[in-house]
Amino acid sequence: MRANILRSKSNVFLDLFLQRRQITSQRDELEALTTALQVADQQKNRFLAVLAHELRNPLAALTSGLNILERSAEDARANSVRKSMRENLRHMTRLVDDLLDINRIERGKISLRRERVLLSKILPSALDVAGPAIEAGGHQLEVQLPDDPILLDVDPARFIQIIGNIVGNAARYTPQSGHIEVIVILDTDSIRIAVSDDGVGIPFEQQSRIFEMFEQSDAGLGIVGDWLGIGLALVRQLVELHGGQIYLVKSAPGEGSTFEVTLPLGRSGPELSSPQSKV
Template sequence: MFFELYRQRQQIAAQRDELQLQAEALRDADRRKDEFLATLAHELRTPLAPLRNGLDILQRNPNSENAGDLRNMMDRQLVHLVRLIDDLLDVSRVSKGKIELRKEILRIDEIIRSAAESSRPLIDGGNHRLTIDMPADVLWVEGDQVRLSQALSNLLNNAAKYTPAGGQIGLFAKSDGHHVVIRVTDNGVGIPEGMQAEVFQLFSQIDDHKQRSQGGLGIGLALVRQLVEMHGGSVDAYSAGPGTGSRFTIRLPLAAAPPVSDTVAPQRLEVPNNRSLRVLVVDDNPIIADTLGMMLEDIGHEFEAVHDGRMALDAARHYHPDVILLDIGLPGMNGYEVCKAIRGEAEFQDTPIIAQTGWGQDRDKELATEAGFNFHLTKPVPLEQLQKVFATLSP
């Protein structure tokens, strides 16, 4: 009897301890959620504030001598805002296994070049000097060009954020046995010894986000690790301590060079661009449709806009567009249905149809291709990207 009571008390004590641990874990999760939401609000307002300020100044004095600098600043802040949202979505997709890699044999120097171009605005904004040291031999890996460039760009962005103005950032690549080694170094704030194993944890911060204007959400490095590991590689961080800078090292399996083969030039759609093109813009948001039309007019084309999927086919029949810019999330008929209906008309079987939509996951792009779209652009669509797509429409 005594031993039975003792055993029951031990079980109750163990259950009490387990409940206490669970309660503490819930309190910690709730605290981290509140901190994340507060940080998210701060990070979203950070680019929105100068955008608002710049717009107010240009509205009051559009011909200000600082107008060019203001527009460049607003462009950089918009790029930063889009990147922030993309990182948030990507880390969620990767965590849920919803990102599929489109692997091919890639040159490391091209991945590095793409990453450096993506990070150049943030590096230049901090007046940093970027030094790139590439091996003489061409190194190859098997992977997804976009995702590997994204991972490396995130490391460069991290270096730019945590390095005081006028800092030094280095990018170095070499082969090491069966691996490609890529290192990103900086002479920034460094990482405390106890944090070096934690910087790749989701929402991890090197220091209190309230003490740094460039601290970020703590998702960039977590996304780096996830993407690199999806490629069979690894990433680690090293710092001698606060104020001594940081070094991040990516290791990826080396791949054999692809066989040399004759490449066939991709077919281009036969649409003359030596004249003004007639573009049908289909978007249920009138502001988006009108501003997109203004962009088209600015590069020498004309447009007509409709805001309902069911109206798109009739508008195409009457307007006879050379190109159609079509949203996906439309009332009445969605963009996929509209595209299929337009393709069903003999007149439009070869008309370039471009998806411009907020739905930008890989599956969305696959559905667009299946529906008959020629291109898929994710909102917000920069004018430069729109020009590049239009440039491919002619031989």
């Protein structure tokens, strides 16, 4: 009888212990969730502030440009204003396009239209995307390609977006008259595209977060690129959709950065069986 009483009491104490441990675990989980939500809220607020700033500046420039065009009869002045308006429209278009692409990827709504295409045909277009940033910075661009033709299995438009984004980002993070290098290395079943610059570099403590949404690098030298902090996050997702990878190979403040993208080679033989693959 006494043994049964002791066993019953032990069971009660054990239940109380297990309940207390469960409550403690749930409390810790709630604290972690609360912290994560606070961080997400801070990121959202920072993103909205940057978005408002980035959209306001081009709109102001476009408004001023239109006012000048309405008053000015000087062709030289009008041409300069039109060029500024085109640059600001390009800027705003990229902001909106990046936001839409991020949303499509997160909802699983983006499609890759894969083709077997020669690298030599699409790489120039990718570099043209970064052309305005390179020209504005007065940078020297050097491109090194293997002698053999390289056939890729990619969505050409997305490839152009990937490389154009990385090279353009390098241009914006590099002070005037810098040097940007694009090197293509051919492996057995893939290629590696390394993009290097001699720009401001990325502080060590920021390198682990550089591919996260809304993260921007600030080396303390007065240059902040990648606008909303979604460019590299978008690039990583597009690269991974292709079955590739992107790395920050090396970076240091004042010494520049090197990013490397790995993408699959195209298959030899007949055309791909499907012109569009849903991802």
